[in-house]
Amino acid sequence: MCCDLKRRFLLLYATQKGQAKAIAEEIWQQAGAHGLEADMYCISEMDKYNLEAEKDPVVIVISTTGTGDPPDTARKFIKKIQDKTLPPDHFAHLQYGLLGLGDSEYTFFCNGGKTVDRRLQELGAQHFYDTGLADDCVGLELVVDPWIDGLWLALKESFLLQKEKEGMSSNVNAVSNSLSAAPRVHETDLTSKIQHLKLEDEGVRSSDVLSQKLVDINLVTSAQDTEPSLVHSVPPISQSVLNVPALPPEYIEVQFQDTHGENPSLLSLISEGTAFEVPVTKAVQLTREDAIKTALLLELDIADTTFDYQPGDSFCVICPNNVNEVEELIHILGLSEKGEHFVCVKVKQGTKKKGATHPQHIPERSTLKFILTWCLEIRAIPKKVFLRALVECTSDEGEKRRLQELCSRQGASDYARFIREPNVSLLDLLHAFPSCRPSLNLLIEHLPKLQPRSYSVSSSNLFQPGKLCFVFNIVEFPACPTRPVAWKGVCTGWLAELVAPLLQTNKNVVDEKGGSLSTEKVSLFIALMYCRCFDSGSMHLHFAVLTYLISIFARPSSTFHLPADPSIPFMMVGPGTGISPFIGFLQHRQKLREEHTDWEFGETWLFFGCRHQDRDYLFKDELRCFLENGTLTHLNVCFSRDLPAAEVAPPKYVQDVVRLYAKEVTRVLLKERGYFYVCGDKKHMADGVSDAVVDILSMEMGVDKLEAMKILATLREAKRYLQDVWS
Numbered sequence: 001m002c003c004d005l006k007r008r009f010l011l012l013y014a015t016q017k018g019q020a021k022a023i024a025e026e027i028w029q030q031a032g033a034h035g036l037e038a039d040m041y042c043i044s045e046m047d048k049y050n051l052e053a054e055k056d057p058v059v060i061v062i063s064t065t066g067t068g069d070p071p072d073t074a075r076k077f078i079k080k081i082q083d084k085t086l087p088p089d090h091f092a093h094l095q096y097g098l099l100g101l102g103d104s105e106y107t108f109f110c111n112g113g114k115t116v117d118r119r120l121q122e123l124g125a126q127h128f129y130d131t132g133l134a135d136d137c138v139g140l141e142l143v144v145d146p147w148i149d150g151l152w153l154a155l156k157e158s159f160l161l162q163k164e165k166e167g168m169s170s171n172v173n174a175v176s177n178s179l180s181a182a183p184r185v186h187e188t189d190l191t192s193k194i195q196h197l198k199l200e201d202e203g204v205r206s207s208d209v210l211s212q213k214l215v216d217i218n219l220v221t222s223a224q225d226t227e228p229s230l231v232h233s234v235p236p237i238s239q240s241v242l243n244v245p246a247l248p249p250e251y252i253e254v255q256f257q258d259t260h261g262e263n264p265s266l267l268s269l270i271s272e273g274t275a276f277e278v279p280v281t282k283a284v285q286l287t288r289e290d291a292i293k294t295a296l297l298l299e300l301d302i303a304d305t306t307f308d309y310q311p312g313d314s315f316c317v318i319c320p321n322n323v324n325e326v327e328e329l330i331h332i333l334g335l336s337e338k339g340e341h342f343v344c345v346k347v348k349q350g351t352k353k354k355g356a357t358h359p360q361h362i363p364e365r366s367t368l369k370f371i372l373t374w375c376l377e378i379r380a381i382p383k384k385v386f387l388r389a390l391v392e393c394t395s396d397e398g399e400k401r402r403l404q405e406l407c408s409r410q411g412a413s414d415y416a417r418f419i420r421e422p423n424v425s426l427l428d429l430l431h432a433f434p435s436c437r438p439s440l441n442l443l444i445e446h447l448p449k450l451q452p453r454s455y456s457v458s459s460s461n462l463f464q465p466g467k468l469c470f471v472f473n474i475v476e477f478p479a480c481p482t483r484p485v486a487w488k489g490v491c492t493g494w495l496a497e498l499v500a501p502l503l504q505t506n507k508n509v510v511d512e513k514g515g516s517l518s519t520e521k522v523s524l525f526i527a528l529m530y531c532r533c534f535d536s537g538s539m540h541l542h543f544a545v546l547t548y549l550i551s552i553f554a555r556p557s558s559t560f561h562l563p564a565d566p567s568i569p570f571m572m573v574g575p576g577t578g579i580s581p582f583i584g585f586l587q588h589r590q591k592l593r594e595e596h597t598d599w600e601f602g603e604t605w606l607f608f609g610c611r612h613q614d615r616d617y618l619f620k621d622e623l624r625c626f627l628e629n630g631t632l633t634h635l636n637v638c639f640s641r642d643l644p645a646a647e648v649a650p651p652k653y654v655q656d657v658v659r660l661y662a663k664e665v666t667r668v669l670l671k672e673r674g675y676f677y678v679c680g681d682k683k684h685m686a687d688g689v690s691d692a693v694v695d696i697l698s699m700e701m702g703v704d705k706l707e708a709m710k711i712l713a714t715l716r717e718a719k720r721y722l723q724d725v726w727s
Helices: 019-034 072-081 111-122 141-170 172-177 182-211 323-332 368-375 384-391 397-407 412-420 426-432 440-446 490-498 500-508 519-531 537-546 576-595 620-628 654-660 662-671 682-701 705-717
Strands: 008-014 037-042 058-062 095-102 132-135 252-257 275-285 295-301 314-318 342-347 365-367 453-456 467-473 549-555 570-573 604-610 634-639 675-681 721-726
Touching (some): 008 019, 008 072, 019 037, 019 141, 072 111, 132 141, 141 412, 295 490, 323 368, 323 426, 365 368, 368 440, 384 440, 397 412, 453 490, 453 576, 467 490, 467 576, 490 500, 570 576, 570 662, 576 604, 576 620, 576 675, 604 654, 620 634, 654 662, 654 682, 662 675, 662 682, 675 682, 682 705, 682 721
Parallel strands (some): 008 037, 008 058, 058 095, 095 132, 570 604, 570 675, 604 634, 675 721
Antiparallel strands (some): 252 342, 275 549, 295 467, 314 453, 314 549, 342 365
16 A cells, blocks of 8 residues: 555764764664665765755754754754744755754753754744654663654655645645545545554564564573573563564674784874874872872973863863773784784675765774774773674573673663663673674774763963863772772773873972972972983883873863953852862963953852862862962852861752852842853752752742743853853
8 A cells, every 4th residue: 555655765863972873874774674765864964965955754863962062063054054044934845853862961951953953943844753852861772762663654654644745736626626525535544544554564563573583582591590680681571572673784894914014193083173192291189098089180281282272161182992901802802813913994895784984983904902992982881783783793592692682672671770870891791791702893883983081171371371281080980790890981090090100209209398399399390300311210200201192182162161251250169170170260360360450350259069178179279379369259168078067067068058158149140140150060069059049049039940940041041150061
């Protein structure tokens, strides 16, 4: 019945880290089984499609980056559709369905998708399928899988309605002569056809389930276990017929070459902008040894580069995977003897993968160690489609069955519990399923790009010309049942190891009074030792440290900056390392005050918190100096783990301190049109601060919380309530 329907639709994706593209590719692969054909393009390839003339349904998969920005690949498209001169019926012909990806840990959840969705609606476009918003915080698959399931019927209904509409248009005269009877006949016929489509779609799904090659459930050993785990399941999953993803086609082939040469420059791997290789000139541990978290400050010398920044900007560090993990992975893959061999990576001839291209983040020729060290995120949580591919690389039937369960629809909760939540990596899987031996080409196909890590600038180029400082905690992942060894963060662990000798020098150097030297004196000391670096063997260490280089590139903020008018007051909330950008703010403000004594400067507030006053009070001396010279007007601090000296407990967290200054917050924000900045942990701090501000506005203005929330939303839209947060 439906064989004469138009079967083609346009599939667009906008991705930042590859997830939206992977989901679009899954849609493209499934389309064939449903008798459909998709033309798939990155949304940035506007020369290959034309929405203004598109008559077929359009499916859009779009991610969100940062705290709510569209992905870089969508910026040009969004700029085009946001043209104010476009008429409200510009896309009146367009039928589309949109799937947005985001993370509810951030304020502007799925804002990339919502921005496109809202603007297309404003320009007259119509949904043929309800918008889906997938949350990476709880698992994208919880929305993505059912959304894709329902897409096929929605597409076929769209094709059918379009065909019926075209048929009615061609017979408009006949319809007008039998106006009373035609609608009833048409509705009955259309309902019948849609019902047939539903049965047809259910048939495809049933066929998919039955066509999967399943292992005899008697091979599953989990019956002996009362609790499920990563490697064992229990009924009903262990006794279910599984619906698993289709096996993705291979599209990469690799050839090992026993030749010599140089690996590509790290700077050549960056497509986001200009990258620079700069030396680390200072490293200081800001926390005491017994602090729960270790915070480090690094200073980079950017004097010989064109790198430029404003206080409040971020930048990215190009970092490697842990060398021990790389060596272990190479060993498990059975490639220990080929670590230094060059690998030639090509697209496999005759591959069935739509639009298969050479991955941009993989050099065409480099060593195996280089690829696994600098190019692939080997700690990435394996996606279900990767698990499906790993099934084919597993020889043990019980292990194979469990991998099938974990990637199946029936095993969604097990996937979340045993893979997503504990951040299981490829290495963890290979330890848990020892008969699994994937090929290198499979890793290149499925492991995402090793992403540079972003950090807030903690300095002012005006205050420290040619220098860039940043602060970070050394991230630690404790051991767990699936990982017996504790991990440090990919980038923070590497940076800490890189500057360890410089940190040790800082700790060992004391002044003539027996106290610790200031960071400036330590740098001077090291510089003097550098001049005499060949006097003894121990001095060579300092020479090596001074030549350590890291590669960085800019990621400027469009909003998280000081007010353009220096007379406008602002408040800053930054507990822990969240104080980092505000040190740059205050340095910049101090320099402006020194250079422009005739300017009027607004008051500045800082709310800071940490666990212990004597262990992790970051920049304590610097803040005291800012307060004494008038750069900082108000400093309010709290210490969550210190026992109160008085009977009345002091405020525990920064949001508690903010509440104590309700009248001042209201005055600065509403009466003086000031700015409010928040930097730090999203879930455990930033949400609490925004709740506190809502309560303050509600109380001080005498309005209910809903109205107060609207006022805060207005402040956000006006870019006067700004956040730089992470989860």
